Amino acid sequence: MRPASILIVATVCAVLALGVAGCSGRSKKEPAPAARKGSPVAPVAREGDGWKALLGRAKQAAAARQPERVIEALEGPTLATKSPPVEAIQLLAQAYVEFDRPEDAEAVIEHGLKSQPKSAALKAARAGLDATQGKRKLEEGLYKQAGEHFKKALAATPPSGQGLKLRQEIAAAYRESARALEATGDHERAVTVLKESLELDPENPPSIRLLGNVLRGAGRTRDAVSFYELYLMYEPDDREMADELAELYRETGDEAKRQQLLARFSAPSTPGPPAALVSQPDASPATAALEPPLPEEELEEELSIARDERERADVYLKWGKAAAADKDYKRASELLRTGLELNPTHREVLLALADVLRLSRKPGEARRLYETHLEAEPKDHEVRFLLAKLLVATGASREALAHLRRLSVEPALTRQLMLDAYNWLGIAYAQMGEYGAAEDSWNEVLKVEPRHANAHYNLGQVRERQSKFKEAVDAFERAVEYGGSDPDFLRYLERLGLAYRQMGQRQAAADVWNRLVAVAPAGSAAAERARKFQAESGLAVAGRIDSKGPAGWRRAEEPLRARLPQPQSNRREAGGGGTDAGFLAAADKAFRQGMIDESIHQYNQALNAEPGNLDTYFKLGDLLHQKGAIGQERALFQQMLAQKLPPDLEQAARFRLQGLSEE
Numbered sequence: 294m295r296p297a298s299i300l301i302v303a304t305v306c307a308v309l310a311l312g313v314a315g316c317s318g319r320s321k322k323e324p325a326p327a328a329r330k331g332s333p334v335a336p337v338a339r340e341g342d343g344w345k346a347l348l349g350r351a352k353q354a355a356a357a358r359q360p361e362r363v364i365e366a367l368e369g370p371t372l373a374t375k376s377p378p379v380e381a382i383q384l385l386a387q388a389y390v391e392f393d394r395p396e397d398a399e400a401v402i403e404h405g406l407k408s409q410p411k412s413a414a415l416k417a418a419r420a421g422l423d424a425t426q427g428k429r430k431l432e433e434g435l436y437k438q439a440g441e442h443f444k445k446a447l448a449a450t451p452p453s454g455q456g457l458k459l460r461q462e463i464a465a466a467y468r469e470s471a472r473a474l475e476a477t478g479d480h481e482r483a484v485t486v487l488k489e490s491l492e493l494d495p496e497n498p499p500s501i502r503l504l505g506n507v508l509r510g511a512g513r514t515r516d517a518v519s520f521y522e523l524y525l526m527y528e529p530d531d532r533e534m535a536d537e538l539a540e541l542y543r544e545t546g547d548e549a550k551r552q553q554l555l556a557r558f559s560a561p562s563t564p565g566p567p568a569a570l571v572s573q574p575d576a577s578p579a580t581a582a583l584e585p586p587l588p589e590e591e592l593e594e595e596l597s598i599a600r601d602e603r604e605r606a607d608v609y610l611k612w613g614k615a616a617a618a619d620k621d622y623k624r625a626s627e628l629l630r631t632g633l634e635l636n637p638t639h640r641e642v643l644l645a646l647a648d649v650l651r652l653s654r655k656p657g658e659a660r661r662l663y664e665t666h667l668e669a670e671p672k673d674h675e676v677r678f679l680l681a682k683l684l685v686a687t688g689a690s691r692e693a694l695a696h697l698r699r700l701s702v703e704p705a706l707t708r709q710l711m712l713d714a715y716n717w718l719g720i721a722y723a724q725m726g727e728y729g730a731a732e733d734s735w736n737e738v739l740k741v742e743p744r745h746a747n748a749h750y751n752l753g754q755v756r757e758r759q760s761k762f763k764e765a766v767d768a769f770e771r772a773v774e775y776g777g778s779d780p781d782f783l784r785y786l787e788r789l790g791l792a793y794r795q796m797g798q799r800q801a802a803a804d805v806w807n808r809l810v811a812v813a814p815a816g817s818a819a820a821e822r823a824r825k826f827q828a829e830s831g832l833a834v835a836g837r838i839d840s841k842g843p844a845g846w847r848r849a850e851e852p853l854r855a856r857l858p859q860p861q862s863n864r865r866e867a868g869g870g871g872t873d874a875g876f877l878a879a880a881d882k883a884f885r886q887g888m889i890d891e892s893i894h895q896y897n898q899a900l901n902a903e904p905g906n907l908d909t910y911f912k913l914g915d916l917l918h919q920k921g922a923i924g925q926e927r928a929l930f931q932q933m934l935a936q937k938l939p940p941d942l943e944q945a946a947r948f949r950l951q952g953l954s955e956e
Contacts, residue, residue, distance in 0.1 A: 344370075344378055351384045363388035371401065379405060383418055390425060398422055468503050479758060480511035481724045485688060498528050512750060512781050514545055516686065519652060522620075537818040544780050606636035610645060617649050625649045638669075640676075647679070656687045674706055682717060690721040697721060701737075712738050716748055728755045746776025750785050753792065762796045783809065783819040790826065802826070876902060877909065892916055907933070914949060 347366050354362035367385045371377040382405040389398035402418050468487070487504040491497065505520035521538045525531065535554055542551035609632030616625035629646035633639060643666055650659035663680035667673060677696050684693035700706060700714035719734035732755060738748040753768030769789035776782050790805035806823040813820040880895035896913040899906065910933045917926040930946050 344381065348378070348380060348384070351381070351388075355384060355387065360388035372404065377405075386418055386422065390422070395422065395425070468500055480507055480754075483507045484511065488688070498524055502534065509541070509784070512747070512754075512784055513686075514541060514781055514784070517541065518545065518547075540814065540817045540819070543814060543817075544783065546780065602635045603639070606632040606639045606642055608632075609635070610639070610642045613642070613645055613649070617645070617652070622649050622652060640666075640673075644676070644679070651683065656683055659683060660687075672705075674700060674703060674710055678710060678714060678717070681714075681721075685717060685721050685724060688724070690724040693721045694718070701734075708741070712742055712745060716745070716751065719748070719751055723751070723755050728759060731755055744775040746772045746774075746779050746785065747781070749775065750781070750788070753788065757788075757792060757795070762792055766792045766796065783813055783817075786812070787819060787822065790823070794826070877906075880912075889916060904936070910946070911949075 347370055351363045351366045354360075354366065363384055367381050367388070371381045371385050382401055386398040386401050389395065389401065399422055402422060484504065484507055487500055487507060491500055491504070501520050502524045505517045505524060508514075508520065509517035518538065518541050521534060521541065525534060525538065528534065539551050539554050542548070542554065609628045613625045613629035613632060616622075616628060626646065626649050629642055629649060632642040633646060636642065643662060647659040647662045650656070650662065660680065660683055663676055663683070666676055667680065670676070677700060681693040681696040681700070684690065684696070697714055697718040701711070701718060703711075706714065715734050715738045719731040719738070722728070722731035722734060732752060735748040735752050738745050742748075749768045750772035753765045753772060756762075756768060757765040766789065769785060769792055772785040773782070773789055776785050779785070786805055786809045790802045790809065793799075793802035793805060806826055809823040810820045813823070876895045876899035880892045880899060883889075883891040883895055893913065893916050896909055896916065899909050900913065903909075910929060914926050914929055917923075917929065927950065930949050933946050934943065934950075
């Protein structure tokens with residue numbers, strides 16, 4: 294039996310095995326479900342066999358996982374009689390499903406419903422069958438058909454009880470499908486699957502969280518933030534998610550939100566509902582977190598002193614932004630709409646209202662707002678770009694193409710907007726599976742700005758989807774090289790490590806994880822994921838310097854030094870006829886005899902003989918530190934960094950220099 298069939302059976306068995314007795318009938322003129330070629334054809338019931346005997350044999354066969362014997366016992370009698378028991382229909386439908394004949398299962402259930410249209414057991418069986426059909430379509434990648442089956446299943450069940458359980462199972466199936474797509478790097482299709490799931494069950498926290506994770510994996514950090522915030526509204530006590538969201542606020546520069554979130558979880562618990570996440574209105578970072586909400590009287594006062602419609606619209610803009618910052622999107626929408634009615638050409642009010650509509654999950658209204666504005670101001674390139682981004686984010690990439698193409702040939706476009714337009718043009722093409730056109734768009738970006746890290750990153754994602762892992766690695770490496778100041782730099786590093794892992798280059802992946810742990814904020818989600826990947830690969834991750842002086846840098850560099858190759862003797866002759874291995878042996882002997890200066894001299898000789906023996910730098914550095922020759926030790930590691938080093942050893946040397954600078 295196929296794995297898909299096993300999954301289907303597990304879901305349907307509980308629904309089909311309710312065992313509710315009843316009667317059903319079929320006209321002798323109605324055709325029975327056709328048996329498949331090679332499947333057992335049910336014989337006519339043996340003389341003297343009653344339903345009790347038939348059901349007994351069928352139950353034994355079902356318990357033994359022998360669907361062909363269930364069909365053999367029940368198919369003929371059930372379809373030939375006018376009044377088969379509901380239990381017979383359930384067992385037969387279950388066997389059809391197990392035997393990979395869902396169409397026949399549907400036919401036999403419909404046969405029962407014709408004579409017993411109010412049978413709760415048969416309705417539940419029909420809903421269960423639709424659910425399993427939906428899961429099968431999910432596995433086959435037919436998401437639209439899957440959604441149709443799931444909608445039928447949910448429509449046939451009550452919102453509570455069995456219906457709630459079915460809704461949870463459907464959401465879990467969507468999440469499993471999305472995770473499978475994400476594992477292959479197909480983030481955009483995973484996003485589509487999860488959006489379909491949320492259309493059926495919009496208040497499912499696990500699906501909301503997973504969608505945030507997938508968006509983050511796709512490099513859409515700000516979109517991920519929105520779904521993480523939504524998740525915390527449903528699960529306000531999830532500290533792990535709060536930590537991840539705080540990390541994303543750090544990455545996106547939203548320090549005010551980050552501080553409020555941390556304060557919320559560090560504050561003592563109080564009765565009543567938890568405080569909502571609060572974004573601050575436009576204000577200085579030093580005072581943003583301290584400003585209380587403006588009282589209603591102040592709004593009236595500000596409106597009363599406004600001199601004209603433009604100033605009144607400005608007041609509504611200010612208040613609308615404040616309400617949006619408090620996540621009161623309904624109030625924000627009302628205020629901003631009023632401002633736009635007062636001054637329909639007020640561009641800032643329009644942009645703020647569109648953003649509120651987007652955040653409140655009303656992309657259709659935001660789109661209409663942008664389109665109405667563009668009818669009056671077709672040369673507003675920024676609004677056209679925002680509309681195109683919204684269309685891509687909502688899966689309407691083909692519609693976005695017209696706007697992005699128009700922008701890409703617009704001569705009056707600013708350099709930055711032109712680069713953004715081509716970059717998103719590539720994203721739109723990639724979302725549609727037109728990878729060649731996507732690469733052409735990103736190459737246009739790179740012609741103008743060869744150091745555009747996000748374009749390199751996007752190229753890497755597309756090449757990874759096409760299983761061009763070497764080319765993907767090259768693109769991710771450039772993204773890492775040029776994107777040190779990008780908000781998504783940690784994501785670039787993470788994807789580079791994953792690409793190395795897909796190529797089987799475990800050590801190269803480990804080097805990237807080490808670097809990620811070194812640059813990511815301590816305890817961040819990115820660092821923890823790197824440690825998790827390293828644990829799976831069996832390679833240690835370098836730590837961070839967690840205290841000043843030798844203890845700190847030793848702990849940090851230890852896992853890096855552990856991977857250094859052992860010294861090899863006679864690799865190169867020194868000027869005086871000795872070898873690096875000989876000098877190393879002499880240095881070790883002198884050290885054991887307490888002759889520190891002689892040991893330092895021999896290590897220096899070893900480095901002269903073989904500058905590539907990197908472990909010698911660390912051993913010599915240890916002795917110089919022991920002697921207190923900090924200046925010489927610093928010069929030694931600066932000399933080491935002048936060489937081309939593997940990333941992990943470069944990081945180890947930098948750990949040492951950082952430790953020295955703190956002493």
